[in-house]
Amino acid sequence: MGYEAELAAAREHVAFLYRRLDAERALAAGELVRVLRDNSATTPEERWQRQVSVDRLTARVQRFQAAESGLCFGRIDSSKGQRTYIGRIGLLDEENDYVSLLVDWRAPAARPFYCATAATPEGLVRRRHFHTRERSVLGIADDVFDLANAEGTPGSDGALLAALDAPREATMRDIVATIQAEQDEIIRLDHRGVLVIQGGPGTGKTAVALHRIAYLLYTQRRRLSRWGVLVIGPNPAFLHYIGNVLPSLGETDVVFAAMGELLPGLRTSTEDSAAAKRVKGSLVMVEMLAAAVADRQELPEVPIEIELEDVVVELDREVAAQARERARATGLRHNDARPIFRDQLIAGLTERAVDKIGEGWLEPADHALRAEFAADVCRELSRSSQLRTAIDLLWPELTPQRLLADLFGSPARIAAAAGGLDEVDHAALYREKGDDWTVSDVPLLDEAAGLLGTDGGAEQRAESERREQAEYAEGVLQILDTDEELDNEETLRAVDVIDPERLAERNLERDHRCLAQRAAADREWTYGHVVVDEAQELSEMDWRMIMRRCPNRSMTIVGDLAQRNSPAGARSWADMLDRYVPGRWACHQLTVNYRTPAEVMAIAAKVLAAVGAEFQPPESVRSTGIQPWAQRVDPGELATTLNRIVRSESGEGTLAVIAPEDTELAANADIRTPRQVKGLEFDRVIVLEPHQILADPEHGAVDLYVALTRATQRLGVLHTEPLPDILAGLSPRQG
């Protein structure tokens, strides 16, 4: 068959698959409406079952919707003459003995599509890529593995290169149609513990980790849908950038959180100084926080008088010390042990009060009378506001925020709790009252929460849960409402059937929030799998917090040690991981750069050498023939020149101007710092003032390396000082 005939056949088959998709989706949506309409459930059990059906059908409808674009993107032909179509989901022919019409890309049968090569064809004679837009097949390209027996259109590298050359959008796309063999191996790796994906910029680490999640959800759905998956990224902008990939693969039940959002009820992106990051990130904080909690279990400097009806008793160091010792001996956490401290104080003070009342006339052997007095005194003490005030002073109920605010707001408390730290560290820890919490405070607050135990936030939590229930119900209805199959006059629309509040009310009997919402609201939730991106930035304290969230240690860790700019971050993976999974973590390298063209990478490689001689630049998979440029301007002309260049560069795709921290320039461009663009990419990148970026002795070279490697097409450098030597390879800007 010639190319046109092959193309026509492909179009016909893909159109048939879309008809099947439409039919399946209509079936699932119709069933969902039927379940929602059904009000017959009366017992909690029946309501629960109904909700399980709603959740299952909602997920099914979502999966069909996600498969809409690029439903089928390839075909493999085996040497035995079998043709297998590969796509975003699996479809079966129910009328024809459940024959497979389309194989989910994650199924074992799809594996050869990704890993067959001329040397190891995996039983294939042909791999065909469909180039599609919306529902249309625009073209086909073949890899032919057995040239003697198969005809074809060679060169499906074209599918990869077309994907890489396509203009970028504001958010990352999935790569399901063009996953490369080295990436596929990691995505499908059968490794139950901690897996590190290490590689240079643009090697697809993030893309691979996200596709691995989709794969794990496919192969271990029961386990993971019970415990959930958490994806941790450096900041909300990064999470927004990657946030569409899993939904586009039909997977929505995943919790995304930036490092500053891992504690329910707190969101921060404020960064500390380098000195504060270093000390707050270090494990010395574990002892410091324990000491800070112990410091809040105080003894009175001078005796506190508690006035009772018949007598005044003194709460002195001795009685307080005894109560404290007994409360501590329970091993309970601070807030949980407070009632024990109180009871022990009351017991000690009661004994004293009875002795005082009976002084001179009450015999020790007169047990009955003593017990009567003791009961009265005990009752009085339990109601005493003076005793309550004293307990608040000696063993206050603490939230993590209050503990840390009191600690870091007081040089004296810092000095008392900080065993091995010097004065520079003390100064770095100091915090003015009312200052924002920082990202480095989050693991400390989390640690403190673990030391303190329960606090009084239950009511707040109940209210926010109620709100989430209503939002969830609204979401279910929206999903139904966007389904065009239901959008005709004969079919009742979902919102006509039930309103969100009623649905939320029904759900209140049991916690029906989707797993992602429940998990995100619960500090003590432990996940079935945790992904950490830009993991080289995490401090020892960050790791401690994350490990608490994943006791089974099923983790995918993504990072590049050469891109570390946090002083508290990882020097090696072993430094961070051996403490938790000694010898039980695997590291896989990605070496091919899919983002940055060879021309740009040649410049960035020299900067990488300045970061550290031990780092190897990744090899670019493509070159564009476009040389990166540099232009020197007078300081007074920087803004106008930049405006002119931005105007001339504007067009399809994305553009970023990356400048040193604290740059203030009246230019019509969105100017970002190297740290803000970490993990992101843009079609055109203009880097400003590289000498200033390099001036930071700690992470200047890393920041410049990160900035240069964001470009997918073109790179330019605009500077007012002489170009640093390591950028000498840049060509002067033309025009």
Ligand SMILES: Nc1ncnc2c1ncn2[C@@H]1O[C@H](COP(=O)(O)OP(=O)(O)OP(=O)(O)O)[C@@H](O)[C@H]1O
């Ligand atoms: N197999 C592939 N097919 C198509 N595009 C790919 C493929 N692999 C990677 N890419 C693209 O390459 C770009 C870089 O990928 P990604 O952001 O995952 O790299 P990274 O290693 O995480 O980079 P960084 O270290 O800078 O964060 C993305 O646009 C991604 O979609």
